[in-house]
Amino acid sequence: MTDSLAALAQRLQQFAQARDWQRFHSPKNLACALAVEAGELLEHFQWLSEAQSGHLDTASKAEVADEMADVLLYLVQLATVMEVDVLEAARRKIERNEQRFPASR
Amino acid sequence: MTDSLAALAQRLQQFAQARDWQRFHSPKNLACALAVEAGELLEHFQWLSEAQSGHLDTASKAEVADEMADVLLYLVQLATVMEVDVLEAARRKIERNEQRFPASR
Amino acid sequence: MTDSLAALAQRLQQFAQARDWQRFHSPKNLACALAVEAGELLEHFQWLSEAQSGHLDTASKAEVADEMADVLLYLVQLATVMEVDVLEAARRKIERNEQRFPASR
Amino acid sequence: MTDSLAALAQRLQQFAQARDWQRFHSPKNLACALAVEAGELLEHFQWLSEAQSGHLDTASKAEVADEMADVLLYLVQLATVMEVDVLEAARRKIERNEQRFPASR
Numbered sequence: 435m436t437d438s439l440a441a442l443a444q445r446l447q448q449f450a451q452a453r454d455w456q457r458f459h460s461p462k463n464l465a466c467a468l469a470v471e472a473g474e475l476l477e478h479f480q481w482l483s484e485a486q487s488g489h490l491d492t493a494s495k496a497e498v499a500d501e502m503a504d505v506l507l508y509l510v511q512l513a514t515v516m517e518v519d520v521l522e523a524a525r526r527k528i529e530r531n532e533q534r535f536p537a538s539r
Numbered sequence: 540m541t542d543s544l545a546a547l548a549q550r551l552q553q554f555a556q557a558r559d560w561q562r563f564h565s566p567k568n569l570a571c572a573l574a575v576e577a578g579e580l581l582e583h584f585q586w587l588s589e590a591q592s593g594h595l596d597t598a599s600k601a602e603v604a605d606e607m608a609d610v611l612l613y614l615v616q617l618a619t620v621m622e623v624d625v626l627e628a629a630r631r632k633i634e635r636n637e638q639r640f641p642a643s644r
Numbered sequence: 645m646t647d648s649l650a651a652l653a654q655r656l657q658q659f660a661q662a663r664d665w666q667r668f669h670s671p672k673n674l675a676c677a678l679a680v681e682a683g684e685l686l687e688h689f690q691w692l693s694e695a696q697s698g699h700l701d702t703a704s705k706a707e708v709a710d711e712m713a714d715v716l717l718y719l720v721q722l723a724t725v726m727e728v729d730v731l732e733a734a735r736r737k738i739e740r741n742e743q744r745f746p747a748s749r
Numbered sequence: 750m751t752d753s754l755a756a757l758a759q760r761l762q763q764f765a766q767a768r769d770w771q772r773f774h775s776p777k778n779l780a781c782a783l784a785v786e787a788g789e790l791l792e793h794f795q796w797l798s799e800a801q802s803g804h805l806d807t808a809s810k811a812e813v814a815d816e817m818a819d820v821l822l823y824l825v826q827l828a829t830v831m832e833v834d835v836l837e838a839a840r841r842k843i844e845r846n847e848q849r850f851p852a853s854r
Contacts, residue, residue, distance in 0.1 A: 438626055445633055452642035458691050462584040462592035466690040469784050472577035473683020479567040480676040481668050487567035502614060503628035509610055516603065521543055523608035528550055537557035563796050571795040574679050578788020585781040586773050648836055655843060662852035672794040672802035682787035689777040697777035708831060713838035715824055719817060731753055733818035738760060747767035
């Protein structure tokens with residue numbers, strides 16, 4: 435994982451440890467939490483047109499950034515407890531997609 | 540954003556551009572896709588106990604890593620089109636959580 | 645659809661019509677709203693053990709019932725705009741599952 | 750619950766019993782399964798415009814009806830194990846919404 439994501443992962447581990455929250459952080463629970471946050475993120479867009487979703491005001495944009503942060507935080511914590519290098523997995527996925535969907539030229 | 544996430548973002552932008560897929564990548568659509576992938580990730584855990592979710596076999600773990608990659612890929616693309624620094628947003632969120640939930644000692 | 649679900653569907657149509665909300669109720673938007681509500685429902689369970697999830701107190705149970713209601717309301721509205729008989733679709737699905745997963749005896 | 754939903758609930762109970770699947774059907778697991786199915790439903794719409802989502806071809810519409818059925822099946826099973834009357838909860842929710850969002854006239 436990149437230095438910055440690794441630093442984030444380490445800080446989240448310390449945060450959970452200091453609050454004795456690690457016992458809640460099974461992969462199953464973290465996957466639930468991630469899906470919940472993905473829903474909260476989507477909530478901001480559910481009644482907007484696609485065009486409107488590209489022109490949020492500053493306050494809405496800050497709220498959306500906050501939900502995106504929550505998604506990332508749970509994804510990083512899931513990566514920690516599963517011992518998965520999610521950045522490496524993402525790179526492999528792009529490579530597969532590049533072969534699966536060849537560019538037109 | 541960190542160098543590695545920024546590199547990922549750039550590669551995804553080129554990928555979408557080369558396939559003329561950027562017209563599909565409104566914030567709303569990317570938030571939908573992220574929620575869909577969060578559901579696919581959760582699917583692997585839905586009938587497992589929490590304990591079982593911590594002991595996946597190698598094949599299941601690879602599938603889970605693959606779904607986590609998809610979540611990250613859509614999150615990074617959403618960050619690009621929204622011009623949000625998701626890593627910075629995640630750091631701010633941890634800081635707020637550290638104050639909101641003080642450690643016991 | 646059953647009389648009761650049909651009555652619910654009709655009432656929801658009148659509700660949307662009286663508020664000029666039907667223009668927001670594309671199948672895509674209703675599917676987004678349903679996913680958002682499914683996330684809010686899941687939120688109540690995300691940190692509970694399975695055993696705990698079977699013993700909610702009265703207040704939590706009322707909140708969960710409320711989220712379940714939201715899921716049903718969007719499902720019924722989606723059925724209306726898609727002209728799908730969801731109860732009939734559910735019956736057909738059970739029949740397929742009965743053949744796909746034969747009972748042990 | 751309406752006769753038809755009650756009949757569905759009873760049939761699902763027999764289905765689970767005959768396969769000894771009830772041990773998997775904690776409220777938490779059923780809420781996970783419902784969120785997963787809501788994601789699969791949304792998947793059909795994620796890259797469509799709102800207008801396109803209102804004009805699916807027959808095959809896509811059948812697939813969407815199938816996902817809607819899955820959502821209903823898990824919702825009904827959750828209602829059974831939680832002993833919640835989801836149809837009654839839905840009626841109460843509409844009443845609250847009618848007061849919360851008064852019609853323009």
